[in-house]
Amino acid sequence: MQILVCGGTGCRDLESEAILESLKLEVEANALENDIQVVRTGCFGLCSLGPIVKIMPDDVVYFKVKHGDAREIVEEHVIKGKKVERLLLKDPVNNKSLVSSAEMNGFKKQLRIVLRNCGVIDPENIEESIAHNGYEALGKVLTEMTPDDTIKVIKDSGLRGRGGGGFPTGIKWEIARKNKADQKYVVCNADEGDPGAFMDRSVLEGDPHAVLEAMAICGYCIEADKGLIYIRAEYPLAVARLKTAISQAREYGLLGKNIMGTGFSFDIEIRYGAGAFVCGEETALIHSMEGLRGEPTVKPPFPAEAGFRGKPTNVNNVETFACVSPIILKGADWFAGIGTARSKGTKVFALAGKINNVGLIEVPMGTTLRDVIFEIGGGIRNGKKFKAAQTGGPSGGCLTEKHLDTPIDFDNLIAAGSMMGSGGLIVMDEDDCMVSVAKFFLDFTVEESCGKCSPCRIGNKRLHELLDHITKGKGTLADLDRLRNMSLVIKDTSLCGLGQSSPNPVLSTLDNFRDEYVAHVTAKKCPAGKCRDLMEYFIIAENCVGCTACARVCPVNAITGQRKEPHVINPSICIKCGACKEKCKFDAIIVQ
Amino acid sequence: MSSIKIELRPEDVAKIKEICASFNNDPQELINVLHKCQEHFGYLPAEVQEVVSGELKVPVAKIYGVVTFYSFFTMTPKGKHPISICMGTACYVRGAEKVLDEFKKELGLQVGQTTGDGKFSLSSLRCVGACGLAPVVLVGDKTYGRVAPDDVKNILKEYE
Numbered sequence: 031m032q033i034l035v036c037g038g039t040g041c042r043d044l045e046s047e048a049i050l051e052s053l054k055l056e057v058e059a060n061a062l063e064n065d066i067q068v069v070r071t072g073c074f075g076l077c078s079l080g081p082i083v084k085i086m087p088d089d090v091v092y093f094k095v096k097h098g099d100a101r102e103i104v105e106e107h108v109i110k111g112k113k114v115e116r117l118l119l120k121d122p123v124n125n126k127s128l129v130s131s132a133e134m135n136g137f138k139k140q141l142r143i144v145l146r147n148c149g150v151i152d153p154e155n156i157e158e159s160i161a162h163n164g165y166e167a168l169g170k171v172l173t174e175m176t177p178d179d180t181i182k183v184i185k186d187s188g189l190r191g192r193g194g195g196g197f198p199t200g201i202k203w204e205i206a207r208k209n210k211a212d213q214k215y216v217v218c219n220a221d222e223g224d225p226g227a228f229m230d231r232s233v234l235e236g237d238p239h240a241v242l243e244a245m246a247i248c249g250y251c252i253e254a255d256k257g258l259i260y261i262r263a264e265y266p267l268a269v270a271r272l273k274t275a276i277s278q279a280r281e282y283g284l285l286g287k288n289i290m291g292t293g294f295s296f297d298i299e300i301r302y303g304a305g306a307f308v309c310g311e312e313t314a315l316i317h318s319m320e321g322l323r324g325e326p327t328v329k330p331p332f333p334a335e336a337g338f339r340g341k342p343t344n345v346n347n348v349e350t351f352a353c354v355s356p357i358i359l360k361g362a363d364w365f366a367g368i369g370t371a372r373s374k375g376t377k378v379f380a381l382a383g384k385i386n387n388v389g390l391i392e393v394p395m396g397t398t399l400r401d402v403i404f405e406i407g408g409g410i411r412n413g414k415k416f417k418a419a420q421t422g423g424p425s426g427g428c429l430t431e432k433h434l435d436t437p438i439d440f441d442n443l444i445a446a447g448s449m450m451g452s453g454g455l456i457v458m459d460e461d462d463c464m465v466s467v468a469k470f471f472l473d474f475t476v477e478e479s480c481g482k483c484s485p486c487r488i489g490n491k492r493l494h495e496l497l498d499h500i501t502k503g504k505g506t507l508a509d510l511d512r513l514r515n516m517s518l519v520i521k522d523t524s525l526c527g528l529g530q531s532s533p534n535p536v537l538s539t540l541d542n543f544r545d546e547y548v549a550h551v552t553a554k555k556c557p558a559g560k561c562r563d564l565m566e567y568f569i570i571a572e573n574c575v576g577c578t579a580c581a582r583v584c585p586v587n588a589i590t591g592q593r594k595e596p597h598v599i600n601p602s603i604c605i606k607c608g609a610c611k612e613k614c615k616f617d618a619i620i621v622q
Numbered sequence: 623m624s625s626i627k628i629e630l631r632p633e634d635v636a637k638i639k640e641i642c643a644s645f646n647n648d649p650q651e652l653i654n655v656l657h658k659c660q661e662h663f664g665y666l667p668a669e670v671q672e673v674v675s676g677e678l679k680v681p682v683a684k685i686y687g688v689v690t691f692y693s694f695f696t697m698t699p700k701g702k703h704p705i706s707i708c709m710g711t712a713c714y715v716r717g718a719e720k721v722l723d724e725f726k727k728e729l730g731l732q733v734g735q736t737t738g739d740g741k742f743s744l745s746s747l748r749c750v751g752a753c754g755l756a757p758v759v760l761v762g763d764k765t766y767g768r769v770a771p772d773d774v775k776n777i778l779k780e781y782e
Binding site for chain 2: 078079222231318321388462470474480
């Protein structure tokens with residue numbers, strides 16, 4: 031029997047390591063260590079319900095476990111075979127306990143290819159990876175297939191880059207193969223910069239060998255013997271697990287010289303990012319690896335022609351690499367049979383925001399947004415109304431109610447004014463102001479623009495200023511047209527993907543929520559009640575007992591009135607800090 | 623450059639040289655060198671950059687360009703307890719801005735500043751990937767999840 035404890039970042043922050051230790055102690059205390067393995071795994075994808083403990087082969091999942099629960103889990107479940115009811119997830123409809131992961135709605139519509147081993151194996155033990163078909167695809171490729179055969183399989187599978195662009199992976203490999211050079215490189219882009227996205231991190235933390243194996247396969251195909259993983263320094267756990275994985279793979283002869291005795295050599299090094307969103311762009315990433323500012327350059331030349339140190343370089347994202355081995359083992363037809371006409375396979379999404387089940391999910395391409403949010407994601411928090419889902423991060427756009435039944439794939443998202451991006455999916459409810467959301471993303475872009483080309487450097491700054499004006503009630507209707515025109519110019523004239531997509535949040539909110547923009551500029555009201563400068567605080571005279579609590583807490587003395595008589599707020603002094611509203615025990619203060 | 627003038631001790635200079643040498647003084651390893659230097663000194667003052675410049679044979683202006691380009695590098699010393707508020711999208715829609723405002727108010731600091739006694743510094747960062755716990759605050763290595771503005775005072779109290 032195995033006790034699996036989630037060691038993903040979310041659960042670790044809730045002290046899952048302590049639970050792991052307590053479970054081990056309990057197992058030892060009962061002298062069960064020969065029969066029961068306590069294993070730290072990667073992310074299960076149920077981050078909002080963490081820390082997670084799963085008992086195999088019973089397939090029972092316990093939620094929100096504390097380290098004090100360890101004894102009960104071992105004594106009741108492991109020894110007596112009785113489930114610990116209070117730690118089971120309850121069905122929201124009939125309140126019945128849900129035991130296995132198969133019973134949970136969150137898992138029913140999922141299909142795990144990329145996340146096949148996350149939450150299943152111990153990522154720090156290569157033998158567990160090998161037991162789950164790790165490096166089998168590499169063996170098959172090296173002994174039974176030519177590089178051209180392999181590239182053909184990847185091409186036929188229809189795999190497209192998962193980092194955002196959606197470029198066909200097989201064609202990318204083919205181009206890199208055709209460019210002859212004495213040295214070529216395989217680069218894994220693990221610089222996951224989209225705020226609210228943690229897919230790549232979870233794969234690297236939960237199944238690092240999947241990425242190493244695929245990089246080696248790519249190296250074989252394009253005739254490179256060197257791989258580089260460019261990873262954010264902000265992901266210490268992923269870095270540590272990658273390092274462990276690389277050294278174990280070397281030890282087992284799966285990386286390094288003469289892999290599996292076939293004469294093929296391939297080794298992998300880690301390069302650190304230092305916090306620059308633009309480095310997700312492949313040319314910028316390559317410059318950063320060369321010790322320079324991460325500024326993009328004009329393509330062509332593409333990295334496949336002249337990349338790292340001027341040599342042909344193939345750059346793929348973590349999730350793309352994680353798809354490779356299953357395709358090799360199960361065949362191109364299998365992968366091409368999943369998904370939609372032009373988007374094959376599955377996509378991992380990081381669900382976050384105002385949704386009940388925050389976490390990591392993987393669904394076949396073509397799943398509808400409704401299924402993702404209401405079936406898998408468990409709907410909107412606190413029973414609020416769904417307003418929008420943001421995909422593609424700062425480069426993407428908002429999907430609204432009318433898009434709920436659109437099958438999610440690369441092309442449909444672009445048609446809806448958004449993009450796949452790397453897979454962050456942030457859900458917003460009726461309380462979110464879409465103008466503020468657009469401003470939030472522009473704030474991000476302005477900070478992250480590298481400054482090399484002026485449309486992006488200056489244009490985004492101007493867009494941000496206009497949005498700022500609008501949220502402060504200083505905007506006009508003409509500003510809305512100005513926003514649109516400027517957005518289109520920035521998209522057309524920017525050098526790299528960052529600038530070409532940065533106005534998307536503005537355009538998509540303008541298209542889908544024009545009424546909200548109009549309310550900000552004409553009525554000077556924020557319908558969602560988010561924009562502080564457009565709010566006004568009032569005291570309802572009937573409810574006010576004149577306790578003076580509000581007047582005493584007001585930092586600017588905007589509230590006046592006699593004791594035991596209704597007070598008044600002077601709007602010209604009020605700074606809208608909300609301190610009075612918090613203090614009032616009689617619900618006499620309202621915001622409009 | 624930085625307004626803080628510091629005098630590097632001979633052992634500090636030796637340490638920087640040692641770091642550079644461990645990367646074969648290769649200019650292409652500049653970012654790795656800077657990571658190691660920041661790990662050692664806590665920040666990257668101009669004086670450190672000058673030594674790196676001499677070792678890697680990269681103009682100090684270029685190094686300054688790299689240091690200021692990447693948000694992970696800083697030229698001001700962080701507080702003893704660096705506080706970072708995650709401003710990723712997930713945290714933002716769950717109210718991270720209000721939490722940040724509360725820290726600003728309590729500490730009397732703006733983002734990027736350090737308290738006079740060097741105890742706390744305040745910064746915002748983009749997504750630590752713990753979106754299930756949003757909004758997230760980091761104090762040193764410790765993570766606080768689902769932080770409400772009301773929790774701020776109590777968090778600070780832990781470090782008094």
